[in-house]
Amino acid sequence: MKLNLKPEELKKLSSLIKLEEDSLCYTLGYAINLETGELLDLLTENKIPEALETQIISIILSHFAKAEIMPKSGKLIKYGDLPGGHAYERAYMQRAIEPITEAFGDRPSTELIEAAKLLNGVVLDFGDVAVEIPALQGIPLLYVLWLKEEFPASLTVLYDESASRYLPTEDLAVLTELTSSRLIKAKAKLIRNK
Numbered sequence: 001m002k003l004n005l006k007p008e009e010l011k012k013l014s015s016l017i018k019l020e021e022d023s024l025c026y027t028l029g030y031a032i033n034l035e036t037g038e039l040l041d042l043l044t045e046n047k048i049p050e051a052l053e054t055q056i057i058s059i060i061l062s063h064f065a066k067a068e069i070m071p072k073s074g075k076l077i078k079y080g081d082l083p084g085g086h087a088y089e090r091a092y093m094q095r096a097i098e099p100i101t102e103a104f105g106d107r108p109s110t111e112l113i114e115a116a117k118l119l120n121g122v123v124l125d126f127g128d129v130a131v132e133i134p135a136l137q138g139i140p141l142l143y144v145l146w147l148k149e150e151f152p153a154s155l156t157v158l159y160d161e162s163a164s165r166y167l168p169t170e171d172l173a174v175l176t177e178l179t180s181s182r183l184i185k186a187k188a189k190l191i192r193n194k
Helices: 007-016 051-064 085-104 109-118 161-165 169-192
Strands: 024-027 030-033 039-041 076-078 122-124 129-136 139-146 154-160
Touching: 007 051, 024 129, 030 051, 039 051, 051 169, 085 109, 085 139, 085 154, 085 169, 109 122, 109 129, 109 139, 109 169, 129 169, 139 169, 154 161, 161 169
Parallel strands: none
Antiparallel strands: 024 030, 030 039, 076 154, 122 129, 129 139, 139 154
């Protein structure tokens, strides 16, 4: 499946994203060829992603192609603290946060850690378990999960304050929703491979 990106957007993305080899970018368990626009889903053994998934990735990358790489601020913020984040917060919770608490909230913390590793995530020391996923160059997403015990599981996703300089707030919500979906697919891959 090919991304719906203009040649100039692919060229700009090549300058923004650290490429591994031969114009390939690996992010969120995808292999993206930034010369041809070809997209493969590495979590499903190189199958072609669904059309809607490809369209979502195309839109996010098209907007990201307008960015300039800048240093992270070092200040972590919640989605509601991003410009205009409060307006979309309820939908954001339902689409990006709740699926993760349902999938990982009453499970051993190792499941989230192993799923995150398939997306090049790293473990950090926050909450009961925390992982940082490099969703896009310059936009790491920090998932902090408190496991279900006497209270329901809860999750916070934190962004570096600079994230809104890369993508509009609505796109950051969609990127987080996509990342959450990819974590759940990574978990399914781990279960299949047991």
